Amino acid sequence: MEPIEYMRMTRELYESLGHQPYGWLHAETPPPFTRLNKPLSQCRIGMVSTSGAYVVGQQAYHYRDDTSIRVIPKGTPTDRIHFSHITENYLPDPRRDPNCVFPVDALRTLEAEGVVGEVAGDLFSCMGGIYSQRRVKEELIPMLADAFAGQNVDAVLLVPM
């Protein structure tokens, strides 16, 4: 069975509601490509989830182009990971089991198995539903890039909602 065409689906929904079309990113150029320069079993792996995850006690995300990030230590008990995301309709299962979109248990297991050398001490989250690509580039990405540099990661897993 073919994957759902979400862009067509949403375009048709917005048309039927009289909304402006959503401005998805359409990259014009091929992406850069960097090869992993050591075995996975020697790599420190970072992770960012764009699901709006936060640790209980941290400030939640807001729903108007929130370009901030949250630091989520890899030892955080999963029941302390909560979510705020503009598309809350996709959150019921992540709110029962955060691992649906913030796979901290799987990463910890792969670390214990030695599949990866290490999982970075701090994992990160951000809010995926940011309308302004300019603000993503100017605010969110530099913050995340610095955060990953601080964790000295060899590779990064990105998990959308």
Next chain:
Amino acid sequence: MSLIARHLEDRGIPTMCMASALDIIKAGRPPRITFVDYPLGHTVGKPFDQAGQLDIVRRGLAGLVSMTHAEQVEMLSRSWDETGVWKAEEWRKGGAGGKDERRPRDGTPQYQTAEDRILAEGR
């Protein structure tokens, strides 16, 4: 998310984008994609399916080694249910005639619980 992946890769950090919305992620042209054909909100697995979640993340990370050029996509052979009926339901809710499920663009923190607000803000 593709913008983040492209930027990190440009700075010399290999990336793997997990994805459940194949058309959206491909339009952003990130360096590597692992696709899971599950409903949104389950990018790396079903709730409490520890074995499934572990396999999906394991396969995603393995792609960091096995993919040898940009824009490769690994399509994991997993299906949410046997009938695929969930896709018709997604179209019914999210296509023409459905309703806009996005929350209002409120600039104040939107906590999962009232207790979370008290713990974070003391009120």
